[in-house]
Amino acid sequence: MPKTKILICSSEVGAGKRGASLGPDAIRISAVNHFYNLFDQLPTENIKVNVINRYSPGYKSAKYIRLIAATHQKIARKMAKAQLDGYKTLIFSGDHSNAAGFLSGFREAYPDKKLGIIWIDAHGDIHSPYTSPSGNVHGMPVAIVLGIDNIEAQIKRLKPEVIEKWEKLKRTGRKHITPKYLPEDLIYIGIRDLEEQEWNTIKTRNIRFYNPDDIRALGIETVAAQTAEYFSNYDAVYITFDVDSLDPSISRGTGTPVPDGLSIEQAKVLIKTFSRMPNFKALEVTEVNPLLDTENRMATAVVKILRDSLTFEAIS
Numbered sequence: 355m356p357k358t359k360i361l362i363c364s365s366e367v368g369a370g371k372r373g374a375s376l377g378p379d380a381i382r383i384s385a386v387n388h389f390y391n392l393f394d395q396l397p398t399e400n401i402k403v404n405v406i407n408r409y410s411p412g413y414k415s416a417k418y419i420r421l422i423a424a425t426h427q428k429i430a431r432k433m434a435k436a437q438l439d440g441y442k443t444l445i446f447s448g449d450h451s452n453a454a455g456f457l458s459g460f461r462e463a464y465p466d467k468k469l470g471i472i473w474i475d476a477h478g479d480i481h482s483p484y485t486s487p488s489g490n491v492h493g494m495p496v497a498i499v500l501g502i503d504n505i506e507a508q509i510k511r512l513k514p515e516v517i518e519k520w521e522k523l524k525r526t527g528r529k530h531i532t533p534k535y536l537p538e539d540l541i542y543i544g545i546r547d548l549e550e551q552e553w554n555t556i557k558t559r560n561i562r563f564y565n566p567d568d569i570r571a572l573g574i575e576t577v578a579a580q581t582a583e584y585f586s587n588y589d590a591v592y593i594t595f596d597v598d599s600l601d602p603s604i605s606r607g608t609g610t611p612v613p614d615g616l617s618i619e620q621a622k623v624l625i626k627t628f629s630r631m632p633n634f635k636a637l638e639v640t641e642v643n644p645l646l647d648t649e650n651r652m653a654t655a656v657v658k659i660l661r662d663s664l665t666f667e668a669i670s
């Protein structure tokens with residue numbers, strides 16, 4: 355039996371721009387074009403979501419939160435099942451809000467274990483509806499799973515329905531656990547475009563991070579090794595790779611590109627190191643938006659990174 359199962363959730367309504375729902379397919383097609391048989395070798399499960407044909411975000415402070423809360427319940431069930439069936443999971447998702455659903459399922463599968471998160475991203479994704487200027491939920495998944503409202507830094511008054519949905523989102527899963535992770539269970543890599551409230555949240559909670567200056571100073575190998583070492587006494591680790599962590603010179607095929615990002619080679623070092631950790635359980639790739647790209651470059655970058663860094667032993 356293969357050790358790894360592919361889970362796909364194409365939901366894109368957490369992003370401000372449409373098109374990330376096509377990301378998983380763009381990766382699959384690029385894999386075929388580059389003779390990378392990943393999708394052929396591994397069992398794949400598609401977590402179905404409704405196609406959105408009308409712009410109807412509901413609430414400005416947390417756009418599509420009702421739909422996202424329902425999607426996360428579904429994602430969490432599938433993720434918990436795959437993990438409890440003994441699979442590692444390789445996840446392709448539309449926008450990054452889905453990560454909170456997968457991480458909810460991860461917690462559901464191992465309620466009493468020590469679980470770590472490696473968050474590779476240009477952004478902190480630690481806003482709440484109280485603090486988010488855009489109201490896009492793909493900027494909130496870390497706050498969802500850490501149970502952080504950050505009301506001290508509130509810039510908006512929320513409608514009671516939004517508060518109710520936000521509380522529901524934090525409690526995704528049959529066991530309604532919140533918070534699902536502690537600030538110490540998380541390390542960010544590559545973050546460089548955060549609002550002041552997000553930096554404050556990270557600093558007051560002592561969340562570990564490596565920004566581009568840290569990566570230049572230490573070298574990517576050291577960043578990878580220190581991160582792996584930090585999580586070595588954890589029972590299981592989830593890695594999420596937002597492609598906007600990559601430098602926009604590689605591709606602009608993502609909703610929120612930011613300069614000073616990782617190179618393809620640096621991303622390979624990270625994925626190679628983390629996927630070889632004995633407690634590696636899940637890798638998510640997210641925010642590929644082929645509509646913003648030319649010649650499917652971002653998906654191709656992902657295929658090159660995975661092909662050269664996910665060893666046979668790590669996934670099969």
Ligand SMILES: [Mn+2]
Nearest residue numbers: 450475479596
């Ligand atoms: Mn992100």
